[in-house]
Amino acid sequence: MVADSTSIGQADADRVRNAGWSDEALYDAITVCSLFQFYNNWIDATGVADMPATAYEMSGHRLATVGYDSSVAAPAK
Numbered sequence: 141m142v143a144d145s146t147s148i149g150q151a152d153a154d155r156v157r158n159a160g161w162s163d164e165a166l167y168d169a170i171t172v173c174s175l176f177q178f179y180n181n182w183i184d185a186t187g188v189a190d191m192p193a194t195a196y197e198m199s200g201h202r203l204a205t206v207g208y209d210s211s212v213a214a215p216a217k
Contacts, residue, residue: 141170141173141174141177142173142177145174153166
């Protein structure tokens with residue numbers, strides 16, 4: 141899909157439906173892939189740098205303990 145999204149056709153949709161995917165699941169997968177491609181292109185074009193490994197670790201810990209709602213205080217250690 142990333143290399144040539146116009147090459148995706150009815151046969152491709154039928155194949156994933158035959159594998160048990162719903163139309164909603166197919167739509168969600170296309171949306172996620174498209175958004176990631178957009179953001180990757182945007183990051184490449186603007187020169188946004190990757191985070192250091194420790195920032196990913198801190199973010200992962202925060203998401204695992206608090207979730208995405210930043211208004212919730214992290215539990216005491």
